[in-house]
Amino acid sequence: MTKGKSSPPKKFQEELKANELLKTDINSITEQDFRTIIVKLIAGLAKSIEDIKETMATNNMENKNRHDESKNAINEIHNKLEVSIARIEEAEKRISDLEDTIIEKQEADKNRHKLIQEQERRVRELSNTVKRNNIHIIGIPEEEERGKGAEGVLDQIIAENFPNLGKEVNVEIQEAQRTLLRCNLNRPSA
Incomplete structure (x- = not known):
C-alpha cells in the first residue's frame, strides 16, 4: 500500500517512461523491453487521445449549449425587436392618420370661416338694402x-x-x- 501512495500518477509515469526511452540508449535495452515500452506508450497515447476526445466532446457540448442559448437569446431579442418595430409602425400610422385628420379639420375650419364671412357679407348687404334710414355720406x-x-x-x-x-x-x-x-x-x- 505504501508503494501505491508514493507512486506518481499513471499519466506522469507514462511521460516519464517516454522521457526515459528518449534518454536511454536504444541499443542497451532488449527488444522485448523495447516492445513493452512501445506498447505501453501507444496504450498511454490511446488513453490520452480518448481523454482528449472526451474533453473535446464535453467542450463541444458545452459550446453547443452556449451557442444554442445565445441563439435563443438572439431570437428572443429579434422577436422583441420585431414587436417593437410593429408597434412603432402602428403608432406612426396612427399619428399620420391623426395628422391627416387635423389637416382636414383645419381646411374644413378655413372653408367654414370663409363661408361665415361670405354669409356675414351677404347679411350685411341684405341689411343695407332693407334699412332705409341710414346716413348717406356725401362726397365719399x-x-x-x-x-x-x-x-x-x-x-x-x-x-x-x-x-x-x-x-x-x-x-x-x-x-x-x-x-x-x-x-x-x-x-x-x-
Whole structure:
C-alpha cells in the first residue's frame, strides 16, 4: 500500500517512461523491453487521445449549449425587436392618420370661416338694402368704402373731424351700413 501512495500518477509515469526511452540508449535495452515500452506508450497515447476526445466532446457540448442559448437569446431579442418595430409602425400610422385628420379639420375650419364671412357679407348687404334710414355720406365714393368697409370709412371720418374724441373715449363702431343708391324719379334729390 505504501508503494501505491508514493507512486506518481499513471499519466506522469507514462511521460516519464517516454522521457526515459528518449534518454536511454536504444541499443542497451532488449527488444522485448523495447516492445513493452512501445506498447505501453501507444496504450498511454490511446488513453490520452480518448481523454482528449472526451474533453473535446464535453467542450463541444458545452459550446453547443452556449451557442444554442445565445441563439435563443438572439431570437428572443429579434422577436422583441420585431414587436417593437410593429408597434412603432402602428403608432406612426396612427399619428399620420391623426395628422391627416387635423389637416382636414383645419381646411374644413378655413372653408367654414370663409363661408361665415361670405354669409356675414351677404347679411350685411341684405341689411343695407332693407334699412332705409341710414346716413348717406356725401362726397365719399363707393369704391373707397368697398376697400375699407363702411366701418373703416366712419372710423376715418371720426379720426379726421374729432381728433380728441378718439383719445379721450374709446369709440367703437358697432355697425355701419350703406344704402344702395336708388334714384326715385318722383322724388327730388337733395
